[in-house]
Amino acid sequence: MATLVALALLAVPVAAQLAPELQRPEVPLGLDLYMPVPDDNPLTHEKVALGRRLFSDTILSRDRRVACVTCHEPERAFTDGRAVAVGIFGRTGTRNVPTLVNRGYGATFFWDGRISTLEAQVLQPIQDRKEMDLTVPDAIERLQDHHDYPALFQAAFGRTITPDDLGWALASYVRTILSGNSRIDRYMNGDRDALSAQARRGLTIFRGQGNCATCHVGPTLTDERFHNTGVAWQEGTLLDQGRYMVTGVEEDRGAFKTPTLRNVDRTAPYMHDGSITTLEEVIDYYDRGGNKNIHLDPELQPLKLAAEEKQALVALLRSLSGTIQEGLPASVIESPRAARHP
Numbered sequence: 001m002a003t004l005v006a007l008a009l010l011a012v013p014v015a016a017q018l019a020p021e022l023q024r025p026e027v028p029l030g031l032d033l034y035m036p037v038p039d040d041n042p043l044t045h046e047k048v049a050l051g052r053r054l055f056s057d058t059i060l061s062r063d064r065r066v067a068c069v070t071c072h073e074p075e076r077a078f079t080d081g082r083a084v085a086v087g088i089f090g091r092t093g094t095r096n097v098p099t100l101v102n103r104g105y106g107a108t109f110f111w112d113g114r115i116s117t118l119e120a121q122v123l124q125p126i127q128d129r130k131e132m133d134l135t136v137p138d139a140i141e142r143l144q145d146h147h148d149y150p151a152l153f154q155a156a157f158g159r160t161i162t163p164d165d166l167g168w169a170l171a172s173y174v175r176t177i178l179s180g181n182s183r184i185d186r187y188m189n190g191d192r193d194a195l196s197a198q199a200r201r202g203l204t205i206f207r208g209q210g211n212c213a214t215c216h217v218g219p220t221l222t223d224e225r226f227h228n229t230g231v232a233w234q235e236g237t238l239l240d241q242g243r244y245m246v247t248g249v250e251e252d253r254g255a256f257k258t259p260t261l262r263n264v265d266r267t268a269p270y271m272h273d274g275s276i277t278t279l280e281e282v283i284d285y286y287d288r289g290g291n292k293n294i295h296l297d298p299e300l301q302p303l304k305l306a307a308e309e310k311q312a313l314v315a316l317l318r319s320l321s322g323t324i325q326e327g328l329p330a331s332v333i334e335s336p337r338a339a340r341h342p
């Protein structure tokens with residue numbers, strides 16, 4: 001068998017056999033047209049399709065019951081609606097499932113930014129004892145024994161399955177999960193009617209008195225940096241040290257990565273620990289200046305917003321949901337809100 005494979009490889013030049021057709025996803029309105037893709041893992045149809053299939057396959061979990069999609073549900077903008085994640089055998093984690101939209105633009109991954117590439121990131125949940133609890137060698141062995149995967153990996157990478165290939169395929173798929181074309185994008189693009197008067201008022205507060213745009217900035221509405229907004233500070237102690245566990249820098253205690261706000265009306269509950277249930281409560285939290293602690297980011301101050309100003313901010317947050325597309329070519333997931341506001 002091995003000889004046959006070797007001969008087959010010899011017979012066809014590898015380049016011709018792979019013929020990778022490099023792709024760029026069609027970037028929706030409002031996002032940066034340039035999405036960084038690493039030179040050594042260019043997007044191809046084969047890789048994205050393979051990653052997409054793996055994303056919803058329970059084969060990658062020890063008990064064969066949990067897939068990426070179990071926690072990252074497309075209908076909830078790739079979150080799970082729970083406060084904290086629940087993995088195999090009902091094991092609960094300590095952190096809220098973040099959305100995966102536009103993570104191709106991300107600089108670091110996880111709430112504490114402990115991983116710096118998407119390729120490395122996607123192998124973490126497979127090995128996490130509380131999520132999928134499978135070693136990478138075990139995962140490769142299972143895929144190798146599967147009736148379809150060896151051929152699919154061969155088509156995508158031109159070789160037998162390696163750990164790198166598993167990460168590269170999953171990362172390629174995650175990169176194609178994009179969300180834009182929300183009401184605010186259409187408004188910014190010149191459609192003055194796309195935002196209600198209340199949401200426009202919210203936008204003014206978001207950029208002004210609310211100080212939100214200091215951290216929630218740019219097309220993905222995150223500075224990709226880490227801030228202590230006091231969420232982890234409960235009853236006189238920090239329940240999660242956050243970024244400090246990665247850097248060991250004192251100021252990073254209780255700091256977490258600024259999350260995107262796109263599709264935020266579909267990703268409740270909120271914050272790294274899922275401790276805030278509604279957008280109204282998030283605004284109340286910021287209005288009182290967060291939970292005081294010695295490492296609280298100085299940008300957080302009591303806002304003293306009037307009730308109608310708070311409502312305006314919520315209206316703005318609700319206008320950040322657009323269509324979500326994933327895969328190549330773009331397959332668009334129905335967005336009820338976008339449908340109502342064409």
Ligand code: HEC
Nearest residue numbers: 067068071085086087095096097098109110111122125131
């Ligand atoms: C049991 C639930 C669960 C499963 C299964 C799971 N994830 Fe996650 N995912 C999470 C949680 C929770 C986090 C945040 C953890 C943290 O920050 O410490 C996360 C974070 C991520 C991130 C980083 C996002 C960011 O903004 O930094 C990516 C990318 C990701 N997951 C992709 C995947 C892929 C790919 C799979 C399948 C191989 C997968 N996840 C399986 C719960 C899950």
Ligand code: HEC
Nearest residue numbers: 210211212215227231256257258259270271272286297299
């Ligand atoms: C100093 C930086 C900073 C400022 C200012 C700021 N945020 Fe945040 N925001 C963050 C960080 C960091 C988190 C995550 C905190 C955590 O989970 O511990 C967050 C979380 C959120 C979330 C939850 C998102 C999710 O998916 O869980 C919302 C909504 C939000 N912010 C809206 C706002 C609004 C509205 C304002 C202005 C009133 C604002 N933020 C001001 C940094 C900031």
